[in-house]
Amino acid sequence: AQSVTQPDIHITVSEGASLELRCNYSYGATPYLFWYVQSPGQGLQLLLKYFSGDTLVQGIKGFEAEFKRSQSSFNLRKPSVHWSDAAEYFCAVGDVMDSNYQLIWGAGTKLIIKP
Amino acid sequence: GAVVSQHPSRVICKSGTSVKIECRSLDFQATTMFWYRQFPKKSLMLMATSNEGSKATYEQGVEKDKFLINHASLTLSTLTVTSAHPEDSSFYICSAPGLAAEQFFGPGTRLTVL
Numbered sequence: 001a002q003s004v005t006q007p008d009i010h011i012t013v014s015e016g017a018s019l020e021l022r023c024n025y026s027y028g029a030t031p032y033l034f035w036y037v038q039s040p041g042q043g044l045q046l047l048l049k050y051f052s053g054d055t056l057v058q059g060i061k062g063f064e065a066e067f068k069r070s071q072s073s074f075n076l077r078k079p080s081v082h083w084s085d086a087a088e089y090f091c092a093v094g095d096v097m098d099s100n101y102q103l104i105w106g107a108g109t110k111l112i113i114k115p
Numbered sequence: 116g117a118v119v120s121q122h123p124s125r126v127i128c129k130s131g132t133s134v135k136i137e138c139r140s141l142d143f144q145a146t147t148m149f150w151y152r153q154f155p156k157k158s159l160m161l162m163a164t165s166n167e168g169s170k171a172t173y174e175q176g177v178e179k180d181k182f183l184i185n186h187a188s189l190t191l192s193t194l195t196v197t198s199a200h201p202e203d204s205s206f207y208i209c210s211a212p213g214l215a216a217e218q219f220f221g222p223g224t225r226l227t228v229l
Contacts, residue, residue, distance in 0.1 A: 041206075042223065043220045045220075
């Protein structure tokens, strides 16, 4: 069965430090991969996505993610976090064969920024 | 990028009443829309897939008669929570798909049932 795992429920990082949020997926072929961010009480905003091609994708707000097929991972990174990055981050997988375009969601990782 | 709106953003109602939440695609047409429910500190739970001109497809465990979905046009889907109870209090989010499984999300509706 398809699944998405975000092993860290929450992560605390000092402002200015680097960040890596983990995402692993289980899928039979190469899926579409997404990272979304949700600020408190808000909807979801797409940070970046991977469909094909270059395995290192750049997103908004200085985020990037790298697709590693051998590890079934799509980890999100940022070299220097800002206090405004504090939010919930969700990894999601889309099925390339699903004409309904449903997404499978990870449980989310809450990012806490220390001053 | 594509914009999806939701209305209202926040609603408080009494137990037993019905509440309608609207989801609109503002600058594109959406034959399909998704309705999610999000519990506190939890991920999104897909409730149903709304299909323009046909019946919605509900996920297992979601009560069709309680959560009525109508996709009346290519830009509007509505979710009506009927006979709401406090356990229906939640954050409801809609989305519409773009190309290749990407989804555009509405800002969400916070429902509080007293």
